[in-house]
Amino acid sequence: MKKNIAIIMGGYSSEVDISIKSGNVVYSQLNKEKFNSFRVLILKEKWVVLDAQENELFIDKNDFSFTQNNIKTTFDCVFNAIHGAPGENGQLLAYFDLINLKHTSAPFYQMALTFNKRDTLSAVKAYGIKTATSIYLNKGDKINLDQIITAVGLPCFIKPNNAGSSYGISKVHTKNEILPALEKAYKEDSEILIESFLDGTEVSVGVIQYKGETKVLPITEIVSENDFFDYEAKYEGKSQEITPARISPTQQDKVEKVAKKVYEILNISGFSRSEFIFVDSEPYFIEINTVPGLTAKSILPQQAQVAGISLAELFESAIEAAL
Structure with missing residues (x-):
């Protein structure tokens, strides 16, 4: 019997x-022979399922279900x-845990924890992971x-402590x-x-749970046309994303081990993408993304493709692990 996702x-x-x-992209790629897929739009003003005709069907927050033509549909798993x-900072996931819904x-x-850059850095530093020098401010601080x-x-x-992209x-x-710059950052977070500037090669390392194992994907080198890997560089073509990265075997071995160690230290499951900068061949950890971009042009899917994993296989593996 097909699972409702x-x-x-x-x-x-x-x-x-x-x-x-x-x-x-996830909706278009999931195997329709195995799963009944539903797009659920979560916005401040509404939680709705979008049907094939783009009609909005409201979610019942008591059990995260919806009703259409007097038929109630519940879900086996949330992608x-x-x-x-509220998806990457744990809020929605606490709700799913309360109603016993897998994700x-x-x-x-x-x-x-990982959505909070300051707390993530504090956690990994305790395990000897190299990071940039940093200080923190709260809104209202002198x-x-x-x-x-x-x-x-x-x-x-x-940068804002709790923000992405x-x-x-x-x-x-x-x-x-x-x-x-502080005023700009405070518009996103309080x-x-x-952080100090680290001058070196920037790489992005995907780590995933795939077929029951923790797998490090091929590494991507980031070469931004702008002053750093900003929004334009990430989403508007102002960068080169080179997979596999042009780094030495020693650098590759080091950053793979550190990325996997960070994944395990932070007790992550599912997808992650960590950013590092090499300084004198040593990888310095910058941050981790636990809901990385999943379009065909996003970094993690690019890495999966180089590893011989299709988008359909990548997404299906995440659901199977959750179930």
Whole structure:
């Protein structure tokens, strides 16, 4: 008997449109012989299932079901394609746990932890993982520009602590650029992470659960046309994403081991994509994404393709692991 799969997309953050693109790709690729797939749009103002004619059918939040023509449909599993809140920060997953509904992401606490850049860095540092020098600000904190520069140097990165897709991030080169960059970041979040600039090759490493094993995918090298891997570089073609990365066998071995270690330290399940920068052949951990982009042009699907894994196989494996 075919399983009913809810593909959740949308969300409450700036990443709504990107999430919908990811969700639609999952919907189009899932094996229709094995699964009954449903697109579920999660927005602040409504939770709805979209039928084949784009009609909206409201979700009953008591048990995450919907009714059409007096027939009630429940789900066997949720495929999480929401980037940002409330899918990537653990909120929705805690709800699914409460109603005993399986999903393709890590447990809600792990999702909440990894969505918080500051707390993730604190967790991995305890295990000897190399990271950039960083400091934190909460909205309302007194800002001392000289102390910031002394702590992290220039240039530096100013970014929202809880946000994705490079929204709100700035690379700051001068003292005068710090305050405008903080204002930009505070539009996305009330917590700010300020990190030292690491000059080296940037790579992205996908780690997934695939057929019962933790698998490190082929590594992608990021070459941005812009000053850093910002929104334009990620989504508007302003970068080269080279898979496999042009790194030495030693570098590859090191970053694969560190990426897998981070995945295991943080107790992740499902998909993840970690970012690293090589400094003197040593990989420095930047951040981890637990709901990475899933369009055909996104990095993780590119890596899966190089590994000989189709999108249909990639998505089906996540559902099978959840079930």
